[in-house]
Amino acid sequence: xxxxxxxxxxxxxxxxxxxxxxxxxxxxxxxxxxxxxxxxxxxxxxxxxxxxxxxxxxxxxxxxxxxxxxxxxxxxxxxxxxxxxxxxxxxxxxxxxxxxxxxxxxxxxxxxxxxxxxxxxxxxxxxxxxxxxxxxxxxxxxxxxxxxxxxxxxxxxxxxxxxxxxxxxxxxxxxxxxxxxxxxxxxxxxxxxxxxxxxxxxxxxxxxxxxxxxxxxxxxxxxxxxxxxxxxxxxxxxxxxx
Amino acid sequence: xxxxxxxxxxxxxxxxxxxxxxxxxxxxxxxxxxxxxxxxxxxxxxxxxxxxxxxxxxxxxxxxxxxxxxxxxxxxxxxxxxxxxxxxxxxxxxxxxxxxxxxxxxxxxxxxxxxxxxxxxxxxxxxxxxxxxxxxxxxxxxxxxxxxxxxxxxxxxxxxxxxxxxxxxxxxxxxxxxxxxxxxxxxxxxxxxxxxxxxxxxxxxxxxxxxxxxxxxxxxxxxxxxxxxxxxxx
Numbered sequence: 001x002x003x004x005x006x007x008x009x010x011x012x013x014x015x016x017x018x019x020x021x022x023x024x025x026x027x028x029x030x031x032x033x034x035x036x037x038x039x040x041x042x043x044x045x046x047x048x049x050x051x052x053x054x055x056x057x058x059x060x061x062x063x064x065x066x067x068x069x070x071x072x073x074x075x076x077x078x079x080x081x082x083x084x085x086x087x088x089x090x091x092x093x094x095x096x097x098x099x100x101x102x103x104x105x106x107x108x109x110x111x112x113x114x115x116x117x118x119x120x121x122x123x124x125x126x127x128x129x130x131x132x133x134x135x136x137x138x139x140x141x142x143x144x145x146x147x148x149x150x151x152x153x154x155x156x157x158x159x160x161x162x163x164x165x166x167x168x169x170x171x172x173x174x175x176x177x178x179x180x181x182x183x184x185x186x187x188x189x190x191x192x193x194x195x196x197x198x199x200x201x202x203x204x205x206x207x208x209x210x211x212x213x214x215x216x217x218x219x220x221x222x223x224x225x226x227x228x229x230x231x232x233x234x235x236x237x238x239x240x241x242x
Numbered sequence: 243x244x245x246x247x248x249x250x251x252x253x254x255x256x257x258x259x260x261x262x263x264x265x266x267x268x269x270x271x272x273x274x275x276x277x278x279x280x281x282x283x284x285x286x287x288x289x290x291x292x293x294x295x296x297x298x299x300x301x302x303x304x305x306x307x308x309x310x311x312x313x314x315x316x317x318x319x320x321x322x323x324x325x326x327x328x329x330x331x332x333x334x335x336x337x338x339x340x341x342x343x344x345x346x347x348x349x350x351x352x353x354x355x356x357x358x359x360x361x362x363x364x365x366x367x368x369x370x371x372x373x374x375x376x377x378x379x380x381x382x383x384x385x386x387x388x389x390x391x392x393x394x395x396x397x398x399x400x401x402x403x404x405x406x407x408x409x410x411x412x413x414x415x416x417x418x419x420x421x422x423x424x425x426x427x428x429x430x431x432x433x434x435x436x437x438x439x440x441x442x443x444x445x446x447x448x449x450x451x452x453x454x455x456x457x458x459x460x461x462x463x464x465x466x467x468x469x470x471x472x473x474x475x476x
Binding site for chain 1: 303304306307308309310311312313315316319320323409413414415416417419420427430431434438439440441443444445447448451452455456
């Protein structure tokens, strides 16, 4: 095994990591806001607003991300004169913004479905109790429904975040030089596909490991009521009291 | 514009439908391969053997943590490099590529196997311990118990999870287009390239994926209802 080559490759690939993280963070962040809006709209909106949202969610969940990226980047590029007239060409000309748009729309569709599940899991008694205390509807949402729903949705949302980090690799196909894009560049110079892709895989794996660990920690932090009481600590405290 | 994807003389309709059939066939083949790998991995995770447990765990972490695109690239190029080396020993020259359909099938199998293993493991853990005890008390042999008690119930509990994995495989099959297999995504790219009408082609491809996803999804729901007959649900 050529350790020097692997180390050099790893160093070069890491230069693509900021873009990977940027794509993932931007799309997950924007996607979350959009998903939350859609899920709340579905909860309270009349059917006329409900069905386009459901159609959007079904479409983006039912088609491959690659098709969505191609449709936005190549497909909309076909309408260049119209986009230029609308002053949107500057946005759709750049693969970066097309990638962000595709990733955001994709994750928002999955996210809306996850948050909807979370909202439905909020026990009705909690809402009733909040109302009985005299809370106005918005306060009920802010203090009771949303915290419970988001806590409930966190494990699934964590999976979605990891899927998005993996999904950013598809943007290399529309010429973005994130980790996979840099990997392809190195391969076209060195023809050593296996080593380079293995290094890239290792980087993604460690990123996802860190994210998964962080999510477990957040989940643990947010659910003190579900934790098994720490018997030893309790005994120690009791011992100290005597 | 719609003549392009129609069934007329210059229409791409037949080509797109044929490509959609390839996508369906590739996804089914990948899903079945994944079922075998996933069942083995789940069995290993639940077994008493520590080494087997660790290998199966590492398999799951690895292929759920690495982008599917990289797995496909790695398998195709890695396999081709190995094949080219073997080719040199037996006297062939130049680059020997792996068969594309088989590579796609194995790649989808390895990826979905990592997800299916979790589904089967969860389903096994959902079986009531009393059922297994009862089977043992009847004096059933291990194989009989597996066939009569464990597998039917694992499948019943696994169906919703398997439906999700199937949708994942169907959408992942689009990634196999990058190694040159002419499935739906690739055919759409070819059509878009030669007619310069990418919008209509990628829309058609998306619609066909949606159609396959919706029909197979309905099928999964039907099977789920069938296996739940006679069980009261909350």
